Amino acid sequence: MFRMDDLIETVRLGRIEVLEEQLQKGMDSGLHAETLVSEGLLEAIGVVGEKFRKKEVFLADVLMAARCVNAGLDILKPYLTHDSTEDKGVAVCGAVKGDLHDIGIKLVEIMLMRKGFKVIDLGVNVGAETFVDAAIRHRACLICCSAMLTVVAVETKFIVEEAVRRGIRDEVKIIVGGTAMSQASCDFIGADAYAEDAAACADIAETFFS
Ligand code: B12
Structure with missing residues (x-):
């Protein structure tokens, strides 16, 4: 039983x-x-x-x-993940540099797959350059980055800056989350959205690309 x-x-x-x-x-x-x-x-x-x-x-x-x-x-x-047969585009996901927590971002990935996104899982401890390299290589429309530790929250800012520097900022939406992030920090770094949990993240992503 x-x-x-x-x-x-x-x-x-x-x-x-x-x-x-x-x-x-x-x-x-x-x-x-x-x-x-x-x-x-x-x-x-x-x-x-x-x-x-x-x-x-x-x-x-x-x-x-x-x-x-x-x-x-x-x-x-x-x-x-069985839900969707749609093709909403590619989402590049990972935990930022210095952060080894991956359960939350894995849930984000699962929810995105359910909505019809193809997910590229970069794993943990991912630097800004690697996020943006992957976004360019896979022609991603979405970057989702997770920051659980307060000390690494600044890494999300570097990802936004790297996307600008490499000229893809207009082509990719950036969603941030994890316990170190908030709507205020999202606004501060110039990301496109903050979501409190994986389901909210997938809903926001869907509204971006529907
Ligand atoms: C498991 C865990 C670990 C594991 C991680 C293993 C793994 N494979 O993930 C291990 C043991 C490695 C670990 C290590 C450490 N940890 Co730890 N850990 C946790 C713990 C207990 C659970 C985290 C978790 O998985 N929760 C379950 C998931 C589902 O929730 P979540 O991650 O919050 O994700 C949700 C949302 O945040 C959001 N979300 C997450 N990512 C994203 C991304 C996007 C884009 C979006 C939109 C949403 C989103 O969606 C998810 C829900 O749907 C938390 C405490 C807690 N209760 O949260 C501490 C915690 C995160 N850890 C903490 C600390 C301090 C550490 C260590 C420094 C401990 C130490 N003394 O060495 C190290 C740092 C290692 C490192 N460099 O990252 C602190 C962080 C404090 C802070 N604000 O900085 C916490 C909060 C514990 C505490 N109360 O002090 N940890």
């Missing part, structure tokens, strides 16, 4: 070896992949993050749990 609490515990303990079986059980019990993500995987990383904040677990525990979340997202991806 599937229990959401068991899934949360599995992620919390970083038990990647039983993850697939548990997610399958969850699906077999009739739960949607979206529910397994929001009430299972993300709930668990929230719990671990809170424990880390209270110094009840080590950074390594957070890392193990995050690996589990990412593995879970990979397993569930086919069920999360």
Whole structure:
């Protein structure tokens, strides 16, 4: 029998070896992949993050749990991205230079795929030049950059500046997000939009290109 609490515990303990079986059980019990993500995987990383904040677990525990979340997202991806047959263009996505947090941007990528964007995943710790190189190479219409750490938020500004410097600023929309960003910082750096979560990001992207 599937229990959401068991899934949360599995992620919390970083038990990647039983993850697939548990997610399958969850699906077999009739739960949607979206529910397994929001009430299972993300709930668990929230719990671990809170424990880390209270110094009840080590950074390594957070890392193990995050690996589990990412593995879970990979397993569930086919069920999360099946929606669209449209071709809205290419979106280049990544976490900015100095930032190793990738769960949020992976969710952004999934939501963009659902809306019909082709996603180029640049991963984490991505410099401004690499973002813009990729945007040029793939003729992207969209750059999405994630900044979770306050100290790296400035990197989003460098991406906007690099897009201007390389002459593609008019051809590409830039959406920023992550806990280090806000509408105010978006306005300050001259990005096109800030979104609080992945779903809002995909909605905004859709309005840009519909
Ligand atoms: C998991 C985690 C890690 C993992 C990351 C592993 C991985 N593969 O991602 C590890 C262990 C590596 C890690 C390391 C560190 N972390 Co950390 N980490 C977290 C934690 C617990 C969860 C983040 C997460 O994945 N949340 C779940 C996802 C779904 O949420 P999210 O990322 O916020 O994304 C949502 C939105 O922000 C938004 N979004 C995100 N990206 C984008 C992009 C766009 C374009 C848009 C529109 C929207 C968007 O959409 C998502 C939801 O739909 C948070 C605390 C927390 N509760 O948030 C701390 C946290 C982010 N970490 C923090 C810190 C300080 C660190 C370290 C410096 C710790 C240390 N002492 O070494 C290092 C830095 C490493 C580095 N250079 O990046 C701080 C950041 C504080 C700050 N403001 O600067 C936090 C907030 C913890 C805290 N309370 O102090 N961390």
